[in-house]
Amino acid sequence: MYGCGHDGHVAMLLGAASLLQEYRHKLQGTVVLVFQPAEEGGAGAKKMIEDGALEHVSAIFGLHLASDHPIGSVAFKPGPRMAASGFFEA
Numbered sequence: 001m002y003g004c005g006h007d008g009h010v011a012m013l014l015g016a017a018s019l020l021q022e023y024r025h026k027l028q029g030t031v032v033l034v035f036q037p038a039e040e041g042g043a044g045a046k047k048m049i050e051d052g053a054l055e056h057v058s059a060i061f062g063l064h065l066a067s068d069h070p071i072g073s074v075a076f077k078p079g080p081r082m083a084a085s086g087f088f089e090a
Contacts, residue, residue, distance in 0.1 A: 008065045
């Protein structure tokens with residue numbers, strides 16, 4: 001089996017969607033679930049904004065896999081994190 005980070009991201013968002021659906025009676029407002037396309041190249045978020053995907057969004061929460069934390073743990077910091085894309089020559 002081939003498994004990459006994208007597989008984990010899909011599984012996490014679908015799991016979140018399932019939980020949000022289960023507790024929808026306790027939520028106020030609208031929840032929008034999105035996948036950022038082309039995140040490796042740095043153009044995905046810009047294109048989503050240009051296309052209006054986030055027009056009525058008042059808050060956004062991102063999630064990413066990290067292998068440097070123990071399985072089952074959650075690590076977080078306030079503010080932007082992992083919000084960059086760049087190139088370098090080696």
